[in-house]
Amino acid sequence: MTTAINLSIRQVEVVTNIVNTMQALPGALLPILHAVQDKLGYIPPASLPLVAEGLNLSRAEVHGVVSFYHYFRSTPAGNHTIQICRAESCQAMGARALESHAKKTLNIDYQQTTADGDITLEPVYCLGNCACSPAIRIGDDVHGHVDTDKFDQLVSTLRTHVVEVK
Amino acid sequence: MNSFTGPTVYIPRDTTALSLGSDKVARSIQQIADEKSLPLHIVRNGSRGLYWLEPMIEVQTERGRIAYGPVTEDEVENFMAAECWLENKNHPLYLGPTEDIPYLKNQQRLTFSRVGIIDPLAIDEYCALDGFAGLHKALQDSPQEIVSTVTESGLRGRGGAAFPTGIKWQTVLNTPADQKYIVCNADEGDSGTYADRMIMESDPFCLIEGMTIAGLAVGATQGYIYLREEYPLAEQVLRDAITIATANNYLGNNILGSSKAFAIEVRLGAGAYICGEETALLESLEGKRGMVRAKPPLPAIHGLWQQPTVVNNVISLASVPIILSRGANYYKDFGMGNSRGTLPFQLAGNIKRAGLVELAFGPTLNSLLHDFGGGTRTGKPMKAVQVGGPLGAYLPAQQWDIELDYEAFIDIDAVLGHGGIVAFDDSVDMSEQARFSMEFCAVESCGKCTPCRIGSIRGVEVIDKICNGERVEANTELLEELCETMIHGSLCAMGGMTPFPVMSALKHFPEDFSSSVSRSSTGLERV
Numbered sequence A: 001m002t003t004a005i006n007l008s009i010r011q012v013e014v015v016t017n018i019v020n021t022m023q024a025l026p027g028a029l030l031p032i033l034h035a036v037q038d039k040l041g042y043i044p045p046a047s048l049p050l051v052a053e054g055l056n057l058s059r060a061e062v063h064g065v066v067s068f069y070h071y072f073r074s075t076p077a078g079n080h081t082i083q084i085c086r087a088e089s090c091q092a093m094g095a096r097a098l099e100s101h102a103k104k105t106l107n108i109d110y111q112q113t114t115a116d117g118d119i120t121l122e123p124v125y126c127l128g129n130c131a132c133s134p135a136i137r138i139g140d141d142v143h144g145h146v147d148t149d150k151f152d153q154l155v156s157t158l159r160t161h162v163v164e165v166k
Numbered sequence B: 001m002n003s004f005t006g007p008t009v010y011i012p013r014d015t016t017a018l019s020l021g022s023d024k025v026a027r028s029i030q031q032i033a034d035e036k037s038l039p040l041h042i043v044r045n046g047s048r049g050l051y052w053l054e055p056m057i058e059v060q061t062e063r064g065r066i067a068y069g070p071v072t073e074d075e076v077e078n079f080m081a082a083e084c085w086l087e088n089k090n091h092p093l094y095l096g097p098t099e100d101i102p103y104l105k106n107q108q109r110l111t112f113s114r115v116g117i118i119d120p121l122a123i124d125e126y127c128a129l130d131g132f133a134g135l136h137k138a139l140q141d142s143p144q145e146i147v148s149t150v151t152e153s154g155l156r157g158r159g160g161a162a163f164p165t166g167i168k169w170q171t172v173l174n175t176p177a178d179q180k181y182i183v184c185n186a187d188e189g190d191s192g193t194y195a196d197r198m199i200m201e202s203d204p205f206c207l208i209e210g211m212t213i214a215g216l217a218v219g220a221t222q223g224y225i226y227l228r229e230e231y232p233l234a235e236q237v238l239r240d241a242i243t244i245a246t247a248n249n250y251l252g253n254n255i256l257g258s259s260k261a262f263a264i265e266v267r268l269g270a271g272a273y274i275c276g277e278e279t280a281l282l283e284s285l286e287g288k289r290g291m292v293r294a295k296p297p298l299p300a301i302h303g304l305w306q307q308p309t310v311v312n313n314v315i316s317l318a319s320v321p322i323i324l325s326r327g328a329n330y331y332k333d334f335g336m337g338n339s340r341g342t343l344p345f346q347l348a349g350n351i352k353r354a355g356l357v358e359l360a361f362g363p364t365l366n367s368l369l370h371d372f373g374g375g376t377r378t379g380k381p382m383k384a385v386q387v388g389g390p391l392g393a394y395l396p397a398q399q400w401d402i403e404l405d406y407e408a409f410i411d412i413d414a415v416l417g418h419g420g421i422v423a424f425d426d427s428v429d430m431s432e433q434a435r436f437s438m439e440f441c442a443v444e445s446c447g448k449c450t451p452c453r454i455g456s457i458r459g460v461e462v463i464d465k466i467c468n469g470e471r472v473e474a475n476t477e478l479l480e481e482l483c484e485t486m487i488h489g490s491l492c493a494m495g496g497m498t499p500f501p502v503m504s505a506l507k508h509f510p511e512d513f514s515s516s517v518s519r520s521s522t523g524l525e526r527v
Helices: A009-022 A029-040 A045-055 A059-068 A095-106 A148-165 B015-019 B022-035 B073-081 B123-128 B133-140 B143-153 B165-174 B195-202 B204-218 B232-247 B278-285 B314-326 B328-332 B365-372 B406-411 B430-444 B455-467 B472-489 B493-497 B499-508
Strands: A080-085 A119-124 A136-138 A141-143 B008-010 B041-043 B057-061 B064-068 B094-097 B181-186 B222-227 B263-268 B309-313 B342-349 B355-360 B382-387 B394-396 B420-425
Touching: A009 A029, A009 A045, A029 A045, A029 A059, A029 B263, A045 A059, A080 A095, A095 A119, A095 A148, A136 A148, A141 B015, B015 B022, B015 B232, B022 B041, B022 B073, B123 B204, B133 B204, B133 B314, B143 B165, B143 B204, B143 B314, B143 B328, B165 B204, B165 B309, B181 B204, B181 B278, B181 B314, B195 B204, B195 B232, B195 B314, B195 B342, B204 B222, B204 B232, B204 B263, B204 B309, B204 B314, B222 B232, B222 B278, B232 B263, B278 B309, B309 B314, B314 B328, B342 B365, B355 B365, B365 B382, B365 B420, B382 B430, B382 B499, B394 B499, B430 B455, B430 B493, B430 B499, B455 B472, B472 B493, B472 B499, B493 B499
Parallel strands: A080 A119, B008 B041, B181 B222, B181 B309, B222 B263, B342 B420
Antiparallel strands: A080 A136, A136 A141, B008 B057, B057 B064, B064 B094, B342 B355, B382 B394, B382 B420
């Protein structure tokens, strides 16, 4: 029996639809998890039994996969996710200073979200933008040559944008 | 489009050009053109890979394409006021004919021959520049003939392991099975590398053609591109390109009327570096944790869902079309020793002229770092260079005159890998870099084997002790022993090669490990 406590009706619908549509794919688990995270913003732990049942897997197996991959998240992120590249090319151009600046100005550590729920900070290991280090990614947009000034500018644009939307 | 008579302006839209604002530049140019009623034809090409000049705009003139760069958003108004769509030699950003820019002119672009020239999704432009010529040849050849051509070309795996591609294909061809697979490893996670991304974003049909030829060669009808999640633009371009190629019968059940079938699907990774290792990648494709498999059995015999599988890197597969269309000897004539053909070197990190340099094997690092790269971007002396990604050794200046060749690098305990070259100036603290290598291994280890899973964590601790001046001699010896254990006892290159950057840093820059060096604490925290 499937139990999906703590999921909203919409979430149950979304996950069930995804599982029904994709379960026949060979190696369907990762595509399903991607689709769930794309739709819901994260993979609610309470959705795992639905996925497991659809693929004839144990809940532990699904949890094992979700927890293995850095990209999959079990809690919602903020309105914006900023990834800072920590890899060598960016280190060579000041990524260490950039990441400490980011943590300080946002007053959060990696994997945390600002108190207003606006910005989540994550580390990333290479965005393939190594010719223009340091690089960061906001949503699907990559930015190059990001020094502390440019970082502040980008963050303030994000914050302004949210106010406008509201 | 063909009837268009106005001036043509090329504005790149690969990830790096976009990261420098090329979308905004394109919008501004379009807007000004509209205001002035100029019939400009804007083409969004890929990038030529001259990244220090991006956004690099090209205009079509009677004497070929003329480049300007970097044309940032702030420069657009001036660019348009100066009528740069005509050749304006007096403009401060004028670079002359693109093909005459020494950085590009001095390259040998085989795999990257179309990159940055065409609109990546314009299949007619692809065909006009020899696109699908390799596939046409492959459709006339027998599977064995295709495999033999690839074997004779001397092509070796460009992902880093440098295993002869033809031998891998031969094994899959010789292994009978109802279903075989072609898997493209597009999990380009090595820092300092972006060649795969460039092919996928700027010339996706080339990869599709290479995979299709591989399918014809070994008898596989299904291909998967395992793409890292960090490349959203590549994903979009590849999906579009697959749709277009299928609609034009370059993919599908009856490729160009030959009754041969091949299909490609893009699958996304989820931020796990280890999935660039071929067996972890296969596990991931099967929907599991990316845990490394013990080898043997080889993926060529028991690969995806235990079926015979070719697992090749993007650049290996994208090099196949030209090998088929021009012949094995044409390709083999480039290069040196047992490193045949070309390698797209990627200049990254602290370097003045960062970008992609495709050359036959054999140039020295010095020529890449200085003749092409122009030294550091910060203007300070260059201190160390890491070649081949996070598992590659750090090389000091005295090793920069060694020729870039697979075997020459193995001789100095280094690797060429995927051709990524990351430069550091003299502000780098090599003990921090060594520590980071161990830390990265701890974060990204799949956890299956002990030397990698635990060794990396102990490695971080021991390096800290050395840097704090605790029993330096004994702990250095311990670190060396730990590295030996990781090299010989790990299941895959993750644990087996992490010691390369660590030991090279310790060997060539011992002064940085002294406890008297003042350190920033910023890079030393665990995540």
